[in-house]
Amino acid sequence: MTADTARAVVVRRGVRAAVAACAGFYPLLYAADRPVAALYALFAPVALGLLSAVPGSGRQKANVVLRALPPALVLASLGTVLAGSTWAAVGGMLVVGFLLAFAAVAGPRPAGAAPGLQLFYILACFPPYAPGTLGDRLIGLTAGVLLLAACESLLLPERAVPSYRRRMADALRTAADEAASPGRVPATTLRAAGERLRLSSLPPAEQPASAGRTDRALDQAGRSVRRLLNQLAALSEGPSAPPDPASAVLLARVAEVCRGCASYLRTGERAPVAGTLETAMQDFGAERVRLTCGPPALVPPLAVLRRQSRVLAVAESARIVEVTTDIAAHGRPVGPAVPRDQFWYAELSTPALWARRVLGNITLRSVLFQNAVRTALGLGAARLVAGALDLAHGFWVLLAVLTLGRTTVAATWQAVSRAVVGNAVGALAAGALLIGLGPRTDAYAALLVPVMLAAFCLGPLLGVAGAQAGFTLVVAAAFAQIFPVTWRLTETRMTDVLTGSAIGLLCALLAWPAGAHREVRRTMADLLRSCGSLVRATTEIMMDPASGVRTPAPILPSLHRLRLAEAAYAQYRSEAPAVRAGTGTDWHAVLIVASNTMLGAHRLPRLGLPRTAEPTGPPAVWARTAAADLEAAADRIAALVGGGSPAPVRPPAPAPADYPPSSLSVDLEVWLTSLGRQLAWIEETARLGERGGRADG
Known part of the structure; x- marks a missing residue:
């Protein structure tokens, strides 16, 4: 999205x-x-x-706004009932704050609506305790939500963008063109088509983020399509080999x-049933x-x-696309x-x-859990302080915590300092107005519309300071039409915002002050160690000449660590670049190598060449040495990114230039x-x- 486009989106949203x-x-x-x-x-x-x-x-x-209406009514009702007791309101704030912040596990849409839903409880849970006004509160809330929808x-509605399914369909057509006529599509075009499927390049609404x-299946399919395109690009750039009719057929x-x-993803008709490619790969493997x-x-x-091994890897990626599309189409796999x-x-x-998704994030290593705890503690503390000190319009204290809290101390301080300046400017302007x-x-009624348009459209473009100054003017113009107010209203708002800012800073300082930076290091280090062990286990399975049917090494531990690492990485990338503590490590490459490791752990025992006939010969010795080197490299990188002391670098043993296929699986070597x-x-x-190089990628 260009800067002009982003500004236009902000203006339309404000209008x-x-x-x-x-x-x-x-x-x-x-x-x-x-x-x-x-x-x-x-x-x-608002x-x-x-x-x-x-x-x-x-x-x-x-659609999201309308779906938010029922929980909004419940939250407003709950806040109204609990407003009579500070401790009851604080307890409700802790529970509501945690649950709504933790709703981010359900995907971008629930996460996007959560801050607004928080506000409905915040508004209602402050004195005066007036359960008799509940009907009016619900009427106004319903009217506002329906009008916003x-x-x-x-x-000025936002335009629809190409869906994830449509992007995958386009990428699959590109892959089909290259597979049908190798060399037809340039490698750069293939890789570019894969890059368009990265979740970071997708609008949040189009990301397949649900736990269903x-x-x-669509998320897994997208990864496989990207891998397929990269493999086709590498195949076209690889060394030439003699003609191979079997590879051409596959x-x-x-x-x-x-x-x-691609046809199904584009039209929704004639859903594929997995199995055809599995059969072709088995025939191909049997011929080898x-x-x-x-x-x-x-x-x-x-x-x-070696080329056949790379072709099999391409086919395996396509097979996963076939199976996952089958699952997405039918809810469950119809084929194998x-x-x-x-x-x-x-x-x-x-x-x-959904239970697995939730339970998997109830851990101190989950960034989503950390953010939910930090938000709940901050809002609960703010409600307690506002109630104990009997602050007028105390909900502004909680609103400051909600809107100014960030994932790191540096980011929170940056937001708070700008908000204080903006509120000071807005308070002076609003005081002069009052x-x-x-x-x-009548004058405030006439001013509210232009003030609101300016605050909502221009304020966000000026940053936190502009947004806070504009909102202060809106509050003054609106409240002056409802209650008798004086210039001291702006003084009250300034006090409340300062109080909320201090609480937000304290929470950022005490609760995971490094944001996702520390978590992304730790989760990536755990993922690397797990994958290193998986490489060694898979190699031993492939090198055992006595085994009949090879059973793949279990990948669920690595898969669990991959999910945690993905969550930490997503949160890390959402932090402002200015406050990101970069290590230079290519985290995206870590996720890719983890996926490739788990894919190989599944694929090799099923599609490798015959059992090793010489488990002690030079090729077999190289394979075990290479696996040990890879495990050591994974552990070394894990120690490096995790802040430990990495072991000395040991140069890898070069792969044997030539060897009898019966002495080593070519697939394992590749x-x-x-x-x-x-x-x-x-x-x-x-x-x-570590030497102060590039920013994280």
Whole structure:
């Protein structure tokens, strides 16, 4: 998104929130004579239209806003009931604050609506304790939410962007063109098509972030499509090999599968059923076994076997796309979904998957859990201070904590310092306004619309200071129409904002002050260690000549660590670059190498060449040495990024130039060599970062 586009989005959002707020405020205040309802009708669009970052198109935003109405009514009712006791309100704030902040585990849309929903409880849980006004509060809240939903759909709505399914369909068509005619598509085009599927390049509303089977399948499919495109690019750039009709046939089948999946993702018709590519790969593997076990004269050259190994890796990525598209289409796999660990979610119910998502994040190492605890403690402390000191308009204290809190001390201080300056400027302007106009309600009514448009449209473009100054003027113009106010209203707001800022800073200082930086180091280090062990275990399975049917090494421990690392990395990337403590490490490459490690752990025992006949020969010795080197490299990088003392670097043993296929699985050799290159790159970036090199990527 360009800077001009971002500014246009901010302006349109401000216009929609201002129109919805005014459309509810004026009729309820002046026509219906319901000041409480008018106040809630004004704040509802502010809460869900400005304070909440609801992603998506106009229709998607309206849908989220409407879905937020029932919980908003419940929260307003709960706050009204608990407002009679400070301790009851504080307890409710702790629970509500944690649950709504932790709702980020459900994806970008619930996470986007959560701050606005927090405000509905905050507004209602402060004195005066007036349960008799609950009806007016709910009427105003409902009017404001419905008006905002209408404005999101009809007034300068955000345009829809290509969906994730559409992007995957386009990428699969590109992959199909290359697989059908190798060399037809430039490698740069293939890699660029894969980059467009990165979740960081997608609008939040289009990311498959739910815990359900469909979104999990689409997420896995997108990773596999990216890997498929990168593998096709590497295959086209690799060394030439003698003609290989079997590889050409398998690539043609890959092209067919890609076209079929692309067609379904684009149209929703003729859903694929997994199994065709699995059969083709088994036939391909059986032919390789037959040739390598036959007379020496028929054994293909090592260059051909290596290319076949890379073609099999391409087919395996396409097969995962086929299976995951099958799951996304039918809810459960209709065709074979093997190995089961790779598609562990396919047979679980939706409640079970959500339970796993929630329980997997209830840990001190989960950034989502950390943020939820920090938010709940900050809001609870703010409610306690505001109640104990009997601060007038104490909800501004909580609003300051909610809007100014960040994931690090540096970021919170930066926001707070700017907010204080903005509030000071806004307070001076609002004080002058209240002194100059006095009790003239008609003047404030006339000023509210232009002040609100300026504050909501221009304030965010000027940063935290501009937004706080604008909101102070809006508060003054609105409250002056409902209650008798003086210039001391701005003094009260300034005091409350300073109090909330101090509480926010204290929470940022005491609760995980490094934000996601420390967590991304720790989770990535754990992931690397787990993958290093998985490489060693997989190699031992492949090198055992006595084993019959090889059972893949378990990947669920590594998969769990991958999920935690992804969450930490997503939070880390959301922090402002100015406050990010960079180590230089290419975290994205760590996630990629983890995915490739787990994929190989599943694929190699099923698709490798025959059992090793010489477990003590030089090729087998190299394989074990290479696996040990990779495990050591993973541990060394983990120590480096985790702040420990890394072991000395040991140069890897070069792969044997030539060897009999019966002495070592070519697939294992290609996999180990590929992982070695990836880990070497990660270690290089990590060491550069420790010396003050590049920012994290």
